[in-house]
Amino acid sequence: QKEVEQNSGPLSVPEGAIASLNCTYSDRGSQSFFWYRQYSGKSPELIMSIYSNGDKEDGRFTAQLNKASQYVSLLIRDSQPSDSATYLCAAFTSGTYKYIFGTGTRLKVLA
Amino acid sequence: KAGVTQTPRYLIKTRGQQVTLSCSPISGHRSVSWYQQTPGQGLQFLFEYFSETQRNKGNFPGRFSGRQFSNSRSEMNVSTLELGDSALYLCASSMDTTPAEAFFGQGTRLTVV
Numbered sequence A: 001q002k003e004v005e006q007n008s009g010p011l012s013v014p015e016g017a018i019a020s021l022n023c024t025y026s027d028r029g030s031q032s033f034f035w036y037r038q039y040s041g042k043s044p045e046l047i048m049s050i051y052s053n054g055d056k057e058d059g060r061f062t063a064q065l066n067k068a069s070q071y072v073s074l075l076i077r078d079s080q081p082s083d084s085a086t087y088l089c090a091a092f093t094s095g096t097y098k099y100i101f102g103t104g105t106r107l108k109v110l111a
Numbered sequence B: 001k002a003g004v005t006q007t008p009r010y011l012i013k014t015r016g017q018q019v020t021l022s023c024s025p026i027s028g029h030r031s032v033s034w035y036q037q038t039p040g041q042g043l044q045f046l047f048e049y050f051s052e053t054q055r056n057k058g059n060f061p062g063r064f065s066g067r068q069f070s071n072s073r074s075e076m077n078v079s080t081l082e083l084g085d086s087a088l089y090l091c092a093s094s095m096d097t098t099p100a101e102a103f104f105g106q107g108t109r110l111t112v113v
Helices: none
Strands: A011-014 A019-025 A032-038 A045-050 A054-058 A061-066 A071-076 A085-092 A099-101 A105-110 B005-007 B010-013 B019-024 B031-038 B042-050 B053-057 B064-068 B074-078 B087-094 B108-112
Touching: A011 A019, A019 A032, A019 A085, A019 A105, A032 A061, A032 A071, A045 A054, A045 A061, A045 A071, A071 A085, A099 B042, B005 B087, B010 B019, B019 B087, B019 B108, B031 B074, B042 B064, B042 B074, B053 B064, B074 B087
Parallel strands: A011 A105, B010 B108
Antiparallel strands: A019 A071, A032 A045, A032 A085, A054 A061, A061 A071, A085 A099, A085 A105, B005 B019, B019 B074, B031 B042, B031 B087, B042 B053, B064 B074, B087 B108
């Protein structure tokens, strides 16, 4: 069983729409969660981190965490073609010193 | 503030050879972790170092090894290269705090022929 699961996509949204990316995790001991954006041929870039239940907003991005449901999501408002990339969800458990990554969701924002 | 620096960026090696990859973390970051990324498997954890000590290791054969120096710079070594070792190798550094945001280097693209 994969420890962090994401729909591989592609998720296609029109420019200006809200893109909703989802992630579930299996380890209830996971404490911190991260969203990375990865353009083709590039390395992952940290977008958001979230540690507490609820929402966290940063510009056009909102991360949501529900520890009871073991669910993390990322909303991208006013999606732009430049947001087209693969979005990786990661979970970190203190004491293991490793991040477990999902396989990523490919997002395509259509102009 | 300089980011995570990985060298070299690209490598082509022959089966059976060995390779050493280098990672310089962000200043002040003492935790360095390594990942292998392939199209089929995604990002797979190799190992993590802090203060020259390996604190965790992923499920990779013993041909994969690493170390960390007193200045937090890290190296990973792959011996007896196989075709399947062709991948993007990523290094990430973080502060040893909770939460721990990890920042990635640009990666080393290794091709084994």
